[in-house]
Amino acid sequence: MTNSGPTSRGKLYIVATPIGNLEDISQRAIRILNEVALIAAEDTRHSQKLLSHYQIGTRLLSLHEHNERQRADQLLSKLGNGMDLALISDAGTPLISDPGYALVNLCREAGIDVIPIPGPCAAITALCAAGLPTDKFSFKGFLPVKEMARREALGALKGDSGTCIFYEAPRRIADTVKMLVEELGPHRQLVLAKELTKTFETFKSGDAEQVLAWLLEDPLHQKGEFVLMVGPDLNVNESLPQQALDLLDSLLEVLPLKKAAAITASHYGLKKNELYQLGLQRQGR
Structure with a gap:
């Protein structure tokens, strides 16, 4: 040509x-x-x-x-x-x-x-099947190799209201998830995707502590090409007033999610679907 x-x-x-x-x-x-x-x-x-x-x-x-x-x-x-x-x-x-x-x-x-x-793009391929929020996400690429810089990058995710996507090398994946537990707490939701589109494609989801335990239980779990996805901080939602979040949480104790989201949306003039998605996340904590 x-x-x-x-x-x-x-x-x-x-x-x-x-x-x-x-x-x-x-x-x-x-x-x-x-x-x-x-x-x-x-x-x-x-x-x-x-x-x-x-x-x-x-x-x-x-x-x-x-x-x-x-x-x-x-x-x-x-x-x-x-x-x-x-x-x-x-x-x-x-x-x-x-x-x-x-x-x-x-x-x-x-x-x-x-x-x-x-x-194909590994980040988007992983995200679309991870079960984490997709309406707001950021791609961070490879984490820093040096430990201090990597720890700072992970610590910066405190309060992040979107899904964050990283690539990570197999030799560092366990240490990185351990850092996530230390920096963000054991209950931050993670999804690991490895060997995407290949014979041994695997998605492992859970809180940071559960994902770390899975990585450590078998050396084979640390082999392959990894996409690491960190779910949003469920204690933070920059776009919604705290009063709306409090109302949603209260209604979820006595009403189905769809009804609780609709009432909260109507009361504060917010989008029902956004509150519904947030409710799904908060119920999964």
Whole structure:
């Protein structure tokens, strides 16, 4: 896929690839990967397995955290000369805790079209099946490696009213959950998702103390690729007045949740669905 004309520029396609199951790739992604002149990949040996599976013969070029700035300039030159390129990561959507920001930023500054080809993302895949609130969430990426910085990052979740999503390495997952118990208390709701879309995909949910116990009961529980999700602090809801929360809690003692949410919403002019979701969380404490 090479543009013609003396002033034409190439396009950069940001192509999401499977996070485990090779069937999780779109027809559009396969077509683009076949048509572009070059594919920039985080690990060419890893990505070659995907391309071989779909009989894609496009040439690969490495772009990773250690060579990204140099490669970005090189690829920008190719795009300026009319070549269409694709960027992929080892798994999932590029730039989400993966290389690519420098290249995309340069392309935007240079007026190069950057076109996303949507697909799998481990954070969203985990969140949609976790059973934690999805109306307000934040993605935090990988936690800091150094213990003090990691502890501070987790401690900052005190009072957070949304679901927080992290990636964590298997060698640190037990220590991280232990820190969560220490910083946020044993009853903060967590969900661990590991090996998403793979044969041994597992979701483990419970309070922080229960999830830590599960991790420690079998060394195999600490193996794999992890998405760690921390539920909201149920003692805090920035968008609702405390009087409404108090009324909801009182009504839940004597009425079904749907009725309690409706009465509270009517009394304070709030959204019934928001109160219903909050009630589900508070009943699960």
